Each structure stands twice: as C-alpha cells, then as structure tokens.
Amino acid sequence: MKNDKNKKKMGRSYWSNIWRKFKRNRLAVFGLVFVVILIFLGIFAPWLAPYPYDEVHYEAVWTPPNRQFLAGTDQLGRDIFSRLLYSLRNAIFVGLGAQAFITFIGLTIGLSAGFYGGTIDNILMRIVDIIYSFPSYLLNIILVLVLGRGYFSIFIAISATGWAGMARLVRGQTLSVKSRDFVEAARASGASNSRIMFRYILPNIIGPVIYAIFSGIPGVMLLESGLSLIGLGVRPPMPSWGLMISEATGQFLYNPYMLLAPAGMLVLTLLSFNFVAFGLRDALSARE
Amino acid sequence: MALYIVKRLGWIIFNLLILSLIAFALIKSVPGSFLELQILLGQAGTTATGLTVSEIDKIRGVETEMMKRWGPTVPLWEQYVTFIKGVVTLNMGPSFRWPTQTIEEIIRKTFPVSFTIAVLAITIAVFIGIPLGVIAALKQNSWIDYLVSALVMIVSAIPNYVMAVFVIFLFSFWIPILPTYGWGHPKNYILPVLAMSFGPIGSIAGYMRTSLLDALKQDYIRTAWAKGGTERYVIFGHAMKNSLIPLVTILGPMISHLILGTVFVEGMFGVPGMGQYFSQAANSRDYPLMMAQTVIFGLILMVMNLIVDIIYFFLDPRIRISRR
Numbered sequence: 001m002k003n004d005k006n007k008k009k010m011g012r013s014y015w016s017n018i019w020r021k022f023k024r025n026r027l028a029v030f031g032l033v034f035v036v037i038l039i040f041l042g043i044f045a046p047w048l049a050p051y052p053y054d055e056v057h058y059e060a061v062w063t064p065p066n067r068q069f070l071a072g073t074d075q076l077g078r079d080i081f082s083r084l085l086y087s088l089r090n091a092i093f094v095g096l097g098a099q100a101f102i103t104f105i106g107l108t109i110g111l112s113a114g115f116y117g118g119t120i121d122n123i124l125m126r127i128v129d130i131i132y133s134f135p136s137y138l139l140n141i142i143l144v145l146v147l148g149r150g151y152f153s154i155f156i157a158i159s160a161t162g163w164a165g166m167a168r169l170v171r172g173q174t175l176s177v178k179s180r181d182f183v184e185a186a187r188a189s190g191a192s193n194s195r196i197m198f199r200y201i202l203p204n205i206i207g208p209v210i211y212a213i214f215s216g217i218p219g220v221m222l223l224e225s226g227l228s229l230i231g232l233g234v235r236p237p238m239p240s241w242g243l244m245i246s247e248a249t250g251q252f253l254y255n256p257y258m259l260l261a262p263a264g265m266l267v268l269t270l271l272s273f274n275f276v277a278f279g280l281r282d283a284l285s286a287r288e
Numbered sequence: 289m290a291l292y293i294v295k296r297l298g299w300i301i302f303n304l305l306i307l308s309l310i311a312f313a314l315i316k317s318v319p320g321s322f323l324e325l326q327i328l329l330g331q332a333g334t335t336a337t338g339l340t341v342s343e344i345d346k347i348r349g350v351e352t353e354m355m356k357r358w359g360p361t362v363p364l365w366e367q368y369v370t371f372i373k374g375v376v377t378l379n380m381g382p383s384f385r386w387p388t389q390t391i392e393e394i395i396r397k398t399f400p401v402s403f404t405i406a407v408l409a410i411t412i413a414v415f416i417g418i419p420l421g422v423i424a425a426l427k428q429n430s431w432i433d434y435l436v437s438a439l440v441m442i443v444s445a446i447p448n449y450v451m452a453v454f455v456i457f458l459f460s461f462w463i464p465i466l467p468t469y470g471w472g473h474p475k476n477y478i479l480p481v482l483a484m485s486f487g488p489i490g491s492i493a494g495y496m497r498t499s500l501l502d503a504l505k506q507d508y509i510r511t512a513w514a515k516g517g518t519e520r521y522v523i524f525g526h527a528m529k530n531s532l533i534p535l536v537t538i539l540g541p542m543i544s545h546l547i548l549g550t551v552f553v554e555g556m557f558g559v560p561g562m563g564q565y566f567s568q569a570a571n572s573r574d575y576p577l578m579m580a581q582t583v584i585f586g587l588i589l590m591v592m593n594l595i596v597d598i599i600y601f602f603l604d605p606r607i608r609i610s611r612r
Binding site: 027135146 | 300453
C-alpha cells in the first residue's frame with residue numbers, strides 16, 4: 001500500500017486519496033486555511049503586534065476599538081489587539097507543543113504495549129487506566145501550583161495527564177493491525193521488532209492518530225484558557241484568552257468589546273481546528 | 289457479574305490510593321505552605337478577615353488541631369496516614385482557608401450544589417439533544433440536518449465559560465430578567481445550568497445522529513421494513529432502542545466531566561460548589577481541602593465509569609456473553 005510500485009498501479013496513494021476526500025469538504029478546507037493563518041499570525045506575533053503586550057497607555061484606558069487600537073484597550077490601557085496576538089502565539093505553543101508531547105508518549109507506550117503484549121502490556125495499560133481514571137483538571141491545577149504559574153508549567157501539566165487517551169487509542173489500533181498478514185510476512189522475512197513497529201504497523205495506524213492529534217488540540221487550548229481564567233494559568237502581564245476573559249467579566253456591561261474580542265478569538269481558533277478534525281475524520285474513514 | 293463488580297471495586301480502591309499518593313506528593317511539594325506562612329505571622333488560620341470573637345476562639349482550637357495533623361514536625365508518612373484515615377473515617381479536620389469549617393462539612397455542603405447543576409444540565413441536554421439528533425438522522429442531508437450538524441460543531445468549540453459569559457450577557461444586559469451572580473434562590477440555578485448544558489446538547493445530538501444513522505443501515509431494520517413495519521414501529525421500536533446504547537456510555541463520563549468542569553464556571557456565577565472551592569483552595573494553598581477534593585472527584589469519576597459499564601452490561605447482550 002505504501003511503496004512506490006503500488007502507488008503507480010493504484011494511481012493514487014493513501015495520502016493523496018485522503019487529501020482528495022478532504023478537499024471535497026469545503027468546511028474542512030476553510031478550517032485548514034484558518035489554521036494556517038492562525039499559526040502564521042501566532043508565530044509572527046512579535047512582529048505583527050502594533051504594541052508590546054504589556055505596554056500601558058494610562059491616557060487611553062478602556063478605549064473602544066478605533067484606528068489606533070484596533071480592538072480597543074483594557075483597564076490598564078494595553079492594546080487588546082496585540083494581547084490577542086500574543087495569546088494566540090501562546091495558545092498555539094501550548095496546543096501544538098503539548099499535543100506533540102502527548103503524541104510522542106502515547107505512541108511509544110501504546111505501540112510497545114500493543115506490540116509486545118503480555119506482561120509489558122498489562123503493566124503499561126494498568127498505568128494508563130490509573131491515569132485515565134484521575135480527575136485530570138484537578139491534577140493539572142495541582143501540577144501548575146507545583147511548577148509555578150506560566151506557559152511552561154501548563155505545557156508540562158497538560159502533557160503529564162493527557163497522554164493516557166492517546167496511548168489507549170494507539171494500543172487498540174496496534175492490536176488490530178498486529179495480526180494482519182503483512183505483519184506476519186514482515187516477521188517471516190526477518191524484519192526486526194523495531195522495523196515492524198515503525199515501517200509496518202505505524203503507517204497503518206497513523207490515520208486515527210492524526211485525527212486524534214487534531215481533535216485534541218482544541219481541548220488543550222481550552223484547558224490552558226480555563227486555567228488562566230481561574231487565576232492558575234499564565235502569570236500576568238503575559239496575556240491569555242482565559243485571563244483576558246476573566247479580566248473582562250466584571251466590565252462587560254460597559255466595555256463589551258473587552259470580552260467579545262478574546263472570547264471570539266478563542267472560539268474562532270477552536271472552530272478552525274475542529275473543522276479540520278471533522279474533515280480529517282470523514283476523509284480517513286475508509287468507506288467511499 | 290458480582291465477581292466483576294468486586295474486582296472493579298478493588299481496582300477503584302487501588303487507583304484511589306495511587307491518586308491520593310500522587311496528590312499528596314505533589315501538593316506537599318508546592319512551594320509556600322499556608323501553615324508555615326501562618327506560623328510566621330503567628331496566627332494560624334486567621335487569614336479570613338472580619339471574623340467574630342467566637343470564631344477566633346474556635347480558631348485557637350483549630351490551630352492546635354492543624355499543627356497536630358500537618359505541622360512541620362510531623363513526619364510526611366504520618367501526615368499521609370492521617371489523611372487517608374481522615375478520608376475513610378470522614379474526619380478530615382479543618383480547612384486552612386475556611387478554618388471554622390471542617391473539610392467534610394465543606395464537601396457535604398458543596399457537592400450537592402455541583403451535582404445538582406450537572407444533573408440538571410445533563411437532563412436538559414438529553415431532552416433537547418436526543419430529539420435534535422433523531423430529527424437530523426431521519427431527515428439526513430436536509431437543511432435541518434445541516435443546521436444540527438453545524439450546531440454540534442459550533443457548540444463543541446465554545447467552552448462553557450465562554451457560554452457562561454454569553455448567557456450572562458443575554459439575560460442581564462439585553463433581557464435583564466435573571467440574576468447573574470449570587471446564590472440562595474432557585475433562580476440562581478438557571479444561568480449556570482444553561483451555560484453548562486450547551487456543550488452536552490451538541491455532543492448528545494451528534495452522537496444520536498451518528499448512532500441512529502448507523503442503526504438504520506443494519507440488516508434487522510431492512511427486515512423490519514420488509515415485514516411491513518410502519519415507520520413509527522421500525523424507527524422507535526427497533527432502530528432507536530439500539531442506537532441509545534452508545535449514548536448511555538457517554539452520559540456517565542459526561543456527568544462526571546460536568547461536575548469537574550464546573551471548576552471554570554462556578555466562579556463566574558458565584559456558585560458555592562466544589563469547583564469554586566477547589567480553585568479557591570488552590571489559590572490559597574489549602575492543601576488538606578485540595579487533597580480531599582481530588583480524592584472525592586477521583587472517586588466520583590471512577591464510580592461513574594463503573595456504573596456505565598454495569599448498565600452497558602445489562603443493555604447489550606453481546607457483552608454479557610463475551611464476558612462469561
């Protein structure tokens with residue numbers, strides 16, 4: 001399925017097939033375009049933001065959106081537009097970073113548990129079950145307290161509790177692929193364990209894993225915002241959508257833009273990632 | 289079955305022990321202890337301002353009690369044993385943040401609040417989400433189907449704390465009929481419940497749609513049609529019955545998720561539930577309360593999962609057979 005000879009014969013490879021189906025879903029393409037734009041905006045936030053995120057303008061507190069301050073200013077006269085961009089940058093760092101970490105741990109544990117089976121499987125899955133049954137919000141909060149507030153702690157806290165779901169998924173997929181004929185064939189032709197795992201099993205389970213990665217990113221971003229919302233996330237003046245929302249809740253009657261801007265950005269970002277995830281799910285489900 | 293439940297209960301106890309150990313180790317390594325801070329200030333537990341004289345008297349007693357349990361001279365293992373003993377015998381001692389209350393009092397007071405909100409939100413979500421999903425599935429690819437699918441996607445992207453902001457905005461700004469902050473009146477339940485029910489409505493409608501569509505494609509449905517079943521009989525008698533099973537499995541985790549999810553929402557509405565107490569305890573380093581709540585939340589989560597598995601066991605005969 002994956003090698004070049006088959007590609008020519010079938011006319012289309014696995015990935016181009018998925019891409020073709022993905023493209024048919026207009027909403028998913030729309031989401032993907034937005035995701036790319038958002039990542040770009042996030043990476044280049046320091047160059048795109050008109051002001052530093054912590055620059056105060058005491059002469060212009062609570063200014064509604066205007067030409068000078070595109071999204072208005074907050075209670076300290078900080079430019080909300082710039083703060084939105086930096087929040088985006090941080091959310092993307094936490095979202096993609098933590099998700100990459102989760103994927104790495106989940107893949108390692110899930111693949112080895114599923115592939116080796118037996119005692120290794122029992123021990124690893126017992127650990128996974130224990131972590132999975134923990135109240136993860138609370139453990140995240142406790143971990144952030146231990147490590148001190150800030151984006152790095154959030155990143156560690158979310159990764160530490162989030163990998164169990166991924167490990168379960170990967171193990172299940174590995175089990176279903178492991179007994180297929182091509183794996184037997186590879187083993188018969190003398191392939192090493194690691195070669196079987198990475199060359200034969202991994203490419204065949206990568207579809208659901210990619211879907212899980214994309215659908216997990218919004219959750220991570222939500223968690224980050226939620227932690228900042230209750231005062232346990234980022235350390236001010238570092239901005240976060242959650243922090244901006246909590247700063248604005250007492251103000252929304254007088255300055256609704258202060259609230260609508262971060263809430264809108266958060267929802268827009270989450271929706272974009274969700275659209276891509278939904279599109280991927282449909283494209284990856286093998287049925288035509 | 290009995291053996292299975294006993295085994296699962298055994299694992300729950302084991303998992304809770306591990307959870308409490310991890311929580312204890314982590315919380316103990318949090319920099320800056322509330323107690324040490326108070327000893328430095330020479331007045332354990334009197335952070336809360338505006339206490340009456342009798343309360344301060346009570347705190348004097350509480351002070352020695354806290355030192356006996358968590359004081360810096362008590363070895364760590366002894367503190368852990370005391371904590372576990374406290375959880376088992378429901379004698380967890382006073383909280384740091386609220387020194388005039390014991391932890392079990394706080395939990396007894398706050399748990400019903402969070403639980404009621406979660407159950408109400410789930411009930412609303414079931415009564416709105418299931419019909420939506422059914423309609424969408426029966427009218428597949430119609431405008432109503434697209435509307436429901438769009439709703440599912442949008443709602444799943446809006447966190448409940450943003451939803452909270454929107455309902456506050458709606459019902460106190462545009463149509464000012466409901467109180468947004470405070471507690472004590474049944475009216476106070478409406479907004480938090482509303483804010484928390486949107487997400488579950490979306491996911492229940494989505495699940496219902498997929499699983500009903502899936503059920504409608506099965507062979508036994510074709511048989512039911514072929515036998516001349518009416519639309520009502522085939523859909524509600526055969527397809528619905530089976531498509532509700534996967535839904536049951538997500539309801540349990542959803543309730544526990546909602547009880548936990550209130551951590552972010554309760555503060556916004558001033559709801560005196562477990563979530564708000566936890567975030568305040570976390571902010572003021574009240575670790576006895578945090579540890580107790582972590583274990584309780586863990587217990588709720590694990591018991592919910594067990595209940596779901598038991599219900600599933602009775603609903604789906606295939607599982608009953610394969611387990612034997």
